[in-house]
Amino acid sequence: MAQAILDVMPGASTGTVQVSDPLNFWAGKRVEPRQQKNAEPVFEPATGDCFFLLGSRWEKREKIAKLEVINNGKSITEALVDIDIAWQCIEYYAGLAGALAGQHVQLPGGAFAYTRREPLGVCVGIGAWNYPFQIAAWKSAPALACGNAMVFKPSPFTPVTAVILAEIYKEAGVPDGLFCVVQGGAETGTILCQHPKVAKVSFTGSVPTGKKVMEMSAKGVKQVTLELGGKSPLIIFKDCDLENAVRGALMANFLTQGQVCCNGTRVFVQKDIMPQFLEEVVKRTKAILVGDPLLDSTRMGALINKPHLEKVLGFVSQAKLQGARVLCGGERFVPSDPKLVNGYFMSPCVLDNCRDDMTCVKEEIFGPVMSVLPFDTEEEVVQRANNTTFGLASGVFTRDISRAHRVAENLEAGTCFINNYNISPVEVPFGGYKMSGFGRENGQVTIEYYSQLKTVVVEMGDVDNYF
């Protein structure tokens, strides 16, 4: 298998990295993560060299989190959670590996059959830039647990931490070549999707790229998992616990600078509680500390790059033109710290006066912009919530337990959070309906997406004499 994976991507090997995409921060630079053992992590911005060093597990968590902050721009507080979710994922699938089993089926006459769960072969993982380390873990852990090899291609905007994961696997005894990181953009992704030795592609990214990946995979009859974008509804009924609903709306919109696929960016609020909701949500949004993502006190870091910041600000301008009212934020933010003045920061934004036909309500913004929409009845809001081509996630806040489960059943989305939002325990399957994709990550079910079933039929008597 290790040889097979090297055949797929000549030049790739566990723990080395080739950075070729001119768009990324590390462009043209070389990352050597295993230069020295048992020393401190060192970044050399002048040369682009990165030395990642091995220490205790706790120290390692902190170091990886710092690297993720540099990689992505999210706050250190969030990055630490991402690293925890990643190791929990690896431990979870390591535990499941020993429990993989088939079925015994008794047949007439003493014959029987059994099924074997077998690996697919070389799987390709292609990642987005918003959760670089976590996505690499979410894909590689179940893939390796099922006996596959994986070639992982991170986004060219966040090439750093997937390599660290390769280092960790290597240190843990994973044979060379079983988990490889290959750097690059669309061209590299295309080569991987088209390669005849690749059995499966697990893709996380936008809908347009997902369609291309599916098309290429279809030509080679490769299995595909597509984890794509969303425009998820969060429905807040007047009988909710308002404090929790406000917290939920913030969780649903402002983690990782709003760059989260399952964000509940269409916040439907029952008219009776709209004034109280808006007052509280705006007060807390204004209090979000934006700035240096390496500081413990910071709650929102920088967006991924300049074009993306401009795109998000463009959505806010368009929303204003279409009649939305900006209650707070929605502007470029320049921190007072001189070293941060050129960063891609923006103030988190709450939009009121929104209608279902506005661009900010229909399209995935992928930035810290919450659109608030009033509603009257349950029937109306469920119909409006489902009126989208996306179907990744959804949420409902209510104290009425029957209503909560009824709404969860009627929402067309892969996940429905009741009285919370954006929690992703590894035990729980995650994935989309409609154009948000198919297949699942996390949970036991993901074993089915990284393995194939062989049936063995055993005769205990004589073969029928038909001829």
Ligand SMILES: NC(=O)c1ccc[n+]([C@@H]2O[C@H](COP(=O)([O-])OP(=O)(O)OC[C@H]3O[C@@H](n4cnc5c(N)ncnc54)[C@H](O)[C@@H]3O)[C@@H](O)[C@H]2O)c1
């Ligand atoms: N559902 C999920 O689990 C999930 C999680 C995170 C992000 N996302 C989605 O990802 C999007 C943002 O991420 P992005 O901007 O990195 O997405 P993207 O589609 O631009 O890129 C995703 C990955 O695909 C690669 N790629 C680009 N063109 C390709 C091609 N032709 N063939 C193969 N690979 C190609 C990119 O280099 C990158 O690694 C958002 O829509 C977000 O909702 C979804």
Ligand SMILES: O=CCc1c[nH]cn1
């Ligand atoms: O961005 C979407 C949710 C997620 C978190 N980690 C991987 N995907």
